[in-house]
Each structure stands twice: as structure tokens, then as C-alpha cells.
Amino acid sequence: MSSSTDPAASPRSPLHSSPTGRDVAAPEGATVTWRRFVGLAKPHWRPLALATLALVIGSGITLAYPQVGRVVVDEVLSDGASYDLSTVGAALLGLFLIQAIFFSLRYYLFTVVGDRVVADLRTSLYEAIIGREMAFFDRTRTGELTSRLASDTQLLQSVVTTNLSMALRYGVQALGGLVLLFVTNVRLSLAMLVVLPVVMGAAMVYGRRVRRLSREVQDAIADSTSIAEESIAGVRTVRSFGRVANERARYSEAIERSFDLAKSRAVLGGIFGGGVTFLAYATIALIVWVGGHLVLSNAMSAGELTAYILYVLFVAVSLGVLSGLWTDFARALGAGERVFGLLDAAAMNRGRVTSANVREDAIITRGHVHFHRISFTYPTRLDSPVLQNIDFEVRPGQKLAIVGASGAGKSTIANLLSGFYQPDEGEIRVDGSPLNDFPEDALRAGIGMVAQEPVLFSGTVRDNVRYGRPDADEQAVRDALQAANALDFVEGFPEGLDTVVGERGVRLSGGQKQRVAIARALLKDPRVLILDEATSALDVESEALVQEALDRLMEGRTTLIIAHRLSTVARADHMVVLDRGNLVEAGSPSELVEQGGVYARMVQMQAIKDSASDTTTW
Numbered sequence: 208m209s210s211s212t213d214p215a216a217s218p219r220s221p222l223h224s225s226p227t228g229r230d231v232a233a234p235e236g237a238t239v240t241w242r243r244f245v246g247l248a249k250p251h252w253r254p255l256a257l258a259t260l261a262l263v264i265g266s267g268i269t270l271a272y273p274q275v276g277r278v279v280v281d282e283v284l285s286d287g288a289s290y291d292l293s294t295v296g297a298a299l300l301g302l303f304l305i306q307a308i309f310f311s312l313r314y315y316l317f318t319v320v321g322d323r324v325v326a327d328l329r330t331s332l333y334e335a336i337i338g339r340e341m342a343f344f345d346r347t348r349t350g351e352l353t354s355r356l357a358s359d360t361q362l363l364q365s366v367v368t369t370n371l372s373m374a375l376r377y378g379v380q381a382l383g384g385l386v387l388l389f390v391t392n393v394r395l396s397l398a399m400l401v402v403l404p405v406v407m408g409a410a411m412v413y414g415r416r417v418r419r420l421s422r423e424v425q426d427a428i429a430d431s432t433s434i435a436e437e438s439i440a441g442v443r444t445v446r447s448f449g450r451v452a453n454e455r456a457r458y459s460e461a462i463e464r465s466f467d468l469a470k471s472r473a474v475l476g477g478i479f480g481g482g483v484t485f486l487a488y489a490t491i492a493l494i495v496w497v498g499g500h501l502v503l504s505n506a507m508s509a510g511e512l513t514a515y516i517l518y519v520l521f522v523a524v525s526l527g528v529l530s531g532l533w534t535d536f537a538r539a540l541g542a543g544e545r546v547f548g549l550l551d552a553a554a555m556n557r558g559r560v561t562s563a564n565v566r567e568d569a570i571i572t573r574g575h576v577h578f579h580r581i582s583f584t585y586p587t588r589l590d591s592p593v594l595q596n597i598d599f600e601v602r603p604g605q606k607l608a609i610v611g612a613s614g615a616g617k618s619t620i621a622n623l624l625s626g627f628y629q630p631d632e633g634e635i636r637v638d639g640s641p642l643n644d645f646p647e648d649a650l651r652a653g654i655g656m657v658a659q660e661p662v663l664f665s666g667t668v669r670d671n672v673r674y675g676r677p678d679a680d681e682q683a684v685r686d687a688l689q690a691a692n693a694l695d696f697v698e699g700f701p702e703g704l705d706t707v708v709g710e711r712g713v714r715l716s717g718g719q720k721q722r723v724a725i726a727r728a729l730l731k732d733p734r735v736l737i738l739d740e741a742t743s744a745l746d747v748e749s750e751a752l753v754q755e756a757l758d759r760l761m762e763g764r765t766t767l768i769i770a771h772r773l774s775t776v777a778r779a780d781h782m783v784v785l786d787r788g789n790l791v792e793a794g795s796p797s798e799l800v801e802q803g804g805v806y807a808r809m810v811q812m813q814a815i816k817d818s819a820s821d822t823t824t825w
């Protein structure tokens with residue numbers, strides 16, 4: 208439950224917005240992002256500690272191989288050998304086996320912990336997104352958010368699982384190898400040190416550039432995902448306007464942009480990878496040359512040089528692998544910054560604002576709604592006020608019709624009463640208490656809505672009706688469908704209540720969808736009902752069925768109807784007329800017709816239109 212009086216928690220608090228309008232907190236430095244990663248891993252320290260132990264043992268064994276090489280050259284292959292070859296062979300096999308066991312253990316533990324961490328991260332990211340204030344969704348595209356959830360976290364997943372485990376293995380190997388190089392021969396190692404700082408410096412510059420490029424690639428992918436999401440969701444409109452080719456072009460353009468950026472990243476990776484490999488081999492050439500001279504002058508044994516070269520190879524291979532991983536880490540940091548940015552912005556800016564006086568046990572009992580001098584402007588359009596000084600009251604059980612031209616602010620009233628936005632001035636009271644004093648659950652249970660175009664989810668009819676009250680039993684679901692005039696057609700489907708309705712309910716007709724939505728609202732049984740009447744005309748029969756269902760739904764509840772039909776308004780006890788955000792008339796429908804004002808004119812116009820085209824909506 209979000210309870211906050213902190214000004215930063217207000218939905219109006221200015222957020223950092225990137226030039227693309229993305230809603231994230233200020234980008235963080237690499238160190239901070241790393242610290243956040245580590246923070247996520249903290250709860251899993253036990254398996255991680257075990258994995259690290261396995262890592263140290265496994266890598267320790269690897270680092271012992273060059274010593275075996277030294278023994279083979281100096282003491283097995285030379286005159287007067289102190290070990291025989293079979294003993295050395297058997298010892299090697301034993302070592303390989305132990306090492307394999309520890310490597311498997313390390314791999315398994317790091318991967319599982321990594322997967323766990325990313326699964327948790329995905330969940331909290333989803334939670335952060337779905338809990339945001341409504342204005343956030345007004346300015347952010349859905350595709351961008353799904354992309355953050357899917358592709359950014361995917362990137363993090365590969366990094367914190369396999370890559371992290373590999374990085375640690377080769378990191379230990381490189382470090383251990385370096386130490387052992389010095390132990391084996393200091394003079395040779397000093398010669399090698401000339402090359403090392405060059406490699407390190409290059410790696411750092413490179414990492415920074417890859418990180419920036421990665422962020423850009425991820426943004427470009429998010430862009431293309433939103434284009435795809437939008438056009439796939441609206442595929443019917445796309446087809447009917449014959450815009451398939453244009454959408455394809457728009458998508459491929461966005462994909463090409465991300466590809467170009469990825470290509471630059473690949474070029475950078477290629478150059479860096481090649482450079483590092485060259486430096487590694489150049490170092491080996493240097494060692495062979497300097498070391499060969501040392502052996503020839505008897506300053507070092509042939510076995511020592513063999514061990515030394517093996518260590519150099521280890522270090523070189525490890526650095527090579529690490530440089531490859533560095534790219535992935537840099538990419539993950541880019542993705543991590545985005546993900547954490549979104550998480551932080553969410554923490555600053557929670558979904559609904561509740562007051563400091565919120566009473567956890569408060570519930571809406573009577574359904575007395577009072578809009579007291581409400582003024583409001585949408586946060587995404589601060590220059591045009593939508594409602595001005597709106598004042599009205601709906602008594603328990605009363606039906607209030609809200610009418611007005613398109614864009615007058617009718618739906619905005621519904622949005623405010625649902626707590627989706629905060630009024631700039633005035634106060635909404637329910638049962639005498641400010642709306643913000645009710646906890647989220649009470650508000651959701653007490654206020655229900657049947658939208659103009661109801662959204663159903665992709666489960667079965669039963670799932671959708673139960674959405675209103677998840678613990679409802681079968682009989683309650685059937686009763687709700689019955690009261691909503693929906694049971695007959697639902698039972699007519701071969702699968703009955705188990706019929707899958709398709710995404711957004713596409714497999715149902717408009718009238719059927721509405722009746723299922725009415726059943727959902729009936730089951731929820733809220734004290735206050737907001738009804739956004741459908742504008743699209745249904746055929747006479749289903750119109751009558753829907754209307755009958757609505758009448759049952761409204762019975763005994765306080766109802767605010769965003770009315771588009773004269774017949775609906777006539778059923779209301781009271782009505783308010785909005786004109787460009789101002790409440791211009793209020794009273795009973797018959798009073799307003801008598802007054803001869805805005806509403807009377809609307810009725811007249813409707814009558815003329817009806818006689819001309821036989822429609823019933825305005």
C-alpha cells in the first residue's frame with residue numbers, strides 16, 4: 208500500500224526525461240550499477256560462497272598444470288629421471304577429474320543464482336511498471352516497457368549467469384598465472400610487464416565506448432519493439448487502411464537503426480579483440496626470445512621455461528576470454544542502467560497517492576460521491592485545463608448522467624473518481640471522507656467501472672468474470688452471467704464457461720464482450736459504479752439485452768453514467784452537463800429540458816438527427 212505525503216511521491220514530480228521522452232531516473236555511473244548488481248546477489252551469498260570455493264579449487268588445479276609440465280621436462284624426460292611417466296599420467300588424470308567436478312559445481316551454482324537474481328529483477332520491474340501512476344502510461348509506449356522487461360533483462364540474465372561464472376574463472380586464472388609467473392622467474396616477468404598496462408588501458412577506454420553503444424542499441428530495440436507492438440495490437444486497423452507495407456517499412460527502419468549501432472559495436476569489438484590477441488602473442492614471442500637466452504646461459508632450466516610459457520599462455524588465453532566478456536559486461540551495464548532507472552523512477556513515483564490519514568480498515572459502504580470544486584489538468588498536457596471548478600454530488604443509490612460534447616471532460620471525471628489522477632484543486636469525497644483516505648483495496652472494491660470498450664483478458668469466460676472477485680464460486684459466476692444476460696450465449700459455445708475469449712476478447716462480438724464485462728462488474732458488486740456507455744450502436748436485440756443487464760447492474764448502486772443516449776439519460780435521477788470542462792447545467796432531465804439550455808438544445812438536435820438517420824446517440 209503506498210502511503211505518502213512526500214512531495215516527490217506526487218505524480219506531478221518532475222522526472223528526468225531523456226530526449227526520446229523516456230521516463231527514467233538520472234543515469235547512474237558504472238560503479239553504482241555494479242553495486243546494485245551486487246546488492247541483488249547478496250541474499251544468495253551462501254551458494255555463491257560455495258561456488259567461489261569450487262572456483263578457487265578448480266582454477267588452483269589448472270594453475271598446477273605448468274608445474275607438471277616442468278616436472279615432465281626436468282625430471283621425467285631428462286637423464287636420471289626421478290618419476291616414471293605412468294605415475295605422472297595417472298596423477299594428471301586424477302587432477303583432471305577433480306577439476307571437472309569443481310568446474311561443474313561452480314558453473315551450476317553461479318548459473319542458478321544468476322537466473323534467480325534475474326527472475327527476481329523481472330518481477331520487481333514488472334511490479335514497478337504496473338504500479339506506476341496513470342500519467343506514466345500516457346507518456347510511455349507499451350512496447351518500450353515490454354522490451355525493457357524482455358530484452359534488457361535477457362541481456363542481464365546471460366551476463367550474470369554464464370558470463371559471470373566464466374569471468375571469475377578466467378579472472379582467477381589470469382591473476383594466479385601472473386603471480387606464478389613472478390614466482391617462476393622475476394626477470395622474465397618484468398620484461399612482460401611492459402605490455403600489460405597497454406592492454407589494461409585499452410580495455411578501459413573500450414569498455415566505456417561499448418557501454419554507451421549498448422545503451423543506444425537497447426534503446427533502438429525498445430523503439431522497434433514498440434512499433435511492432437502497436438501495429439500488431441492494431442493489426443485490424445493496419446490492414447483495413449492498407450498500411451501493412453508502411454508499418455513494415457517503419458519497423459525495418461527501426462531495426463536497421465539498431466543493427467547499425469550493433470555493427471559499430473561489433474567493429475569496436477573486432478578491433479579490440481584482434482589487438483588484444485596480437486599483444487598476447489607478441490608477449491609470448493618476447494618470452495621465447497628472452498627465456499631462450501636465459502636457458503642457453505644456464506640461468507634457468509628448460510622445465511622452468513616450459514612452465515613459464517604455459518603460464519603465459521594461461522594468462523593470455525584468460526585475458527583474451529576476459530576481453531570478450533568485457534564487451535558483454537559493458538552491454539549489461541547499459542541495460543542495467545535502464546532497468547535500474549525505471550525501478551528508481553517507480554520508487555519515486557508510486558501509483559496512487561494516498562493521504563497520511565489513510566485508514567487501513569476504511570471501506571466504501573454507502574456510495575455517497577461528492578466532487579467538491581474540482582479543477583484538473585492532465586500531467587502530459589499542462590497548458591490546457593480539462594476540468595474547472597466542478598462541483599456535484601451523487602447520493603447513495605442515485606443515478607447521475609454526465610453529458611456533454613466529445614472532449615468536454617466526461618471520462619476525466621471517471622478517471623479522477625477511480626483515483627488514476629489527482630485533482631489540482633478541490634477534493635473528491637466518498638461517504639464524507641476524502642478519496643485519498645481510502646486504501647487502494649477499499650477503493651478498488653468500492654468503485655467499479657464498465658468501460659465503453661471493455662477490455663477482457665486472454666483467459667476463459669470464467670477467468671474474465673472472476674476477475675471481478677477471484678474467490679467467487681462457480682454458482683456466483685453463473686448467477687452473474689445470468690443477470691448480465693450472458694449465460695445463454697456462453698452456454699451455447701461448445702466449451703461453455705471454458706471458452707477462451709482471445710486477446711482483448713477478440714473472439715466475442717461487441718455486445719457479448721459488454722455483457723461479460725457487466726457480469727464481471729456484477730460479481731465484484733461495488734457500491735459505486737461508473738458506466739461509460741458504449742457509443743457504437745448494437746443491433747436492436749443485443750442493445751436491449753445489454754440495457755437490461757445494465758439496469759440490473761445499476762440497481763441499488765450509486766451510478767455515474769457517461770451517457771451518450773437520450774434513453775439512458777431519461778433513466779437517470781439527476782444529470783450534469785459539461786461544456787469544455789465547465790459544469791454548465793445540473794438538475795433532473797425533465798427540469799433541464801424545461802430550462803431550454805444546452806441540454807435542451809442537445810435533445811432537439813438529437814431529435815432532428817434521429818428523424819434523419821434513425822440513430823439514437825449524439
Ligand SMILES: Nc1ncnc2c1ncn2[C@@H]1O[C@H](COP(=O)(O)OP(=O)(O)OP(=O)(O)O)[C@@H](O)[C@H]1O
Pocket residue numbers: 345585587588593611612613614615616617618619620
Ligand atoms: N490521458 C490524457 N492525457 C492528456 N489529455 C487527455 C487525456 N485524456 C483525455 N485528455 C484530454 O482531456 C479532454 C477531455 O477528455 P475526456 O476524455 O474527459 O472527454 P469526454 O467528454 O469523455 O469525451 P468523449 O465523449 O469523446 O469520450 C480532451 O481534450 C482530451 O484531449
